[in-house]
Amino acid sequence: MKGAFVAASAASLIGAVAASHQGHVGFHNRRGIYGSAPVGTAVGTGAPYPYGEVCSVYTSTYTGEGGWVPKPTTYAANSTVYLAPSPIAAPTSSVVVVPVPTPEVTTCETPGTYTFPAKTIVVIETTTVCGAKTTVVPPGEHTYGGETTSVATETTVTLPYATTSSVGSTITSVILTTTYVCPSAGEYTFGATTSSYSETATVVYPTISTFTPGTYTHPETTVTIIKTSEIFVCPYSPSTTSSVYVAPSSSVVAYVTPSSKAVYSAPAYSAPAYSAPAPVYSAPAKPAYSAPAYSAPAKPAYSAPAYSAPAKPAYSAPAYSAPAKPSAPSVSYGGTPLHKTNGNQWAMTYTPYTESGSCKTASEVMYDIGVIKNLGFTTVRTYSTDCGGLESIGAACKEHKVLMILGVFIKDAATFESGCDEQVGDIITWGKAGNWDLVAMVVIGNEAIFHEYCTAGELAAYITKAKAKIQGAGLPSTVPFTTTDAVSAILEFGSALCDSIDVLAANVQPFFTSSVYANKAGEEVKKQLEAISVVCPGPAAKGLYNLESGWPTGGEQNGNAKPGKAEQRAAIKNIIEVCGHQSVIFSYGNDEWKAPGQFGVEQTWGCADNLAI
DSSP: OTTOEEOOBOHHHHHHHTTOOOOOOOOOOOOOOOOOSOSSOOTTTOOOOGGGOOOOEEEEEEESSOOOSSSOOOOSEEEEEEEOOOOOOOOSSOEEEEEOOOOEEEEEOSSEEEEEOOEEEEEOSOEEEEEEEEEEEOSEEEEEOSEEEEESSSEEEEEEEEEEEEETTEEEEEEEEEEEEEOSSEEEEESOEEEEESSOEEEEEEEEEEEOSEEEEEOOEEEEEOSTTEEEEEOOEEESSSOOOOOOTTOEEEEEOOOOOOEEEOSSOOOOSOOOOSSOOOOOOOOOOOOOOOOOOOOOOOOOOOOOOOOOOOOOOOOOOOOOOOOOOOOOBTTBOOSOOBTTBOEEEOOSBOTTSOBOOHHHHHHHHHHHHHTTOOEEEOOOSOTTHHHHHHHHHHHHTOEEEEEEOOOOSTTHHHHHHHHHHHHHHHHHTTTGGGEEEEEEEESTTTTTSSOHHHHHHHHHHHHHHHHHTTOOTTSOEEEEOBHHHHHHHGGGGTTTOSSEEEEOOGGGSTTOOGGGHHHHHHHHHHHHTTTSHHHHHHOEEEEEEEOOSSSOOBTTBOOSHHHHHHHHHHHHHHHGGGEEEEOSSOOTTSOOOGGGOTTOOOOHHHHTO
């Protein structure tokens, strides 16, 4: 049956995740929680539906105002027709059960090592099922889920949308169809849910997922879980080398969502190397979410040459017209205008790597910083000192009169202090060579708390230590020190940082909020910055910053958040217009050396060439 709608049970997942809280999203997200076995009778099997439930199609016709996001309007009239399914005669042909490759979700109840076996699933017909997604919401009222359609004039639309229904203690995800008379041009959302939350929460909601014929696989995966009731998502990806199975015409096909069966080892738990936070707390379950946070490639052997500025390559400024922006007041410390903006434009992230991950030459870096300057940015944010970055980026910034936000990168728990000490030493050596005047801010760590490379208390202590060393070597005390992390990590653990940081910062990536359209990205950034401002009011009053924010051009759509070049330009334009004076745009170029990550977007955040169009 082509394009069949299949209802999938989400009872166990929604129950396990509804009260969970995210421990990072940006950046970049954080994940999707999908239902397990469908409720109903497989065609031709005669097996009963649980609780006597049947699979019904509900058709609703609405008139009056449509449901606009984010505030659904009460409909003037609402008439509903329930259509019972027609009896199905038992077929005489054989039944072929074909699983559907929705990501397998497992709630790991206890710490330990879990092995998820490799699996291959073949889909022989285009199939639509009820899946589910998650989004992390800060405290307050939020609208999420539903299906959205746009119309250019008054018209009648018929479309499916995913929602849930309850029978006893079982919650079932179902796909319903509605017919609605849109009274005027605009964007209409059906089946959305509006709820209020007293604290940051991970929300699960049903979605419509469609799979085309093909072979889908996921490899064997082994993970170490260090918290109770932690959720792990094992997604499938299409295989381009396997052949597609075609069922005989006499077969009746029933699509069944596979249940996730993890092979659990080491029940006698031996704690992995992990430093728990000093205060004893019961952490909420954190979804398996990996933000597009910066991850440095393997550091190549690098011997910094005695730098002499290369001949500046011929450069023609890109034809880029920055969005209209109001003047934003500069934040200053002790009278030094270190936060320098160009109207509402401030900074862009930059790493000295090629798309393949190797180190760029000094002349390539010189050219790149020239592009950033000509796009209207006054400052670049770096993450680490590898690849001779301080020397090559510093020389280019001095040439183009661009300021620098220096970064000390924490890559894992094992090398937390030793790795940071080495980079602090690099900064001191470079700064003493006459470069302190280029430094606008120092950022120790990038999402280190979220990734559990250190606790908030440990990071606070190291920031204090590094600040004393670097200022003792000559950096003016007017230069602020801070760290940056996922919004969820700042909300949960940020209070431990307040006495050690001068300004408050987070990485805010609106793409990972599924209800956000590209042209509203800046408004989402502003909302999340306001949410964290109460964590450390003192530092926030001196400076409240978003140190990573952008939009991908490739990968999968996340609800209303659609990747693409036009979408990226719209998102960055809105970010700059709304809060560009406090946001660092991510990032200069694509990072093909990274893993694709959540929604397959990790490699495609580069925007310099797109903004120049």
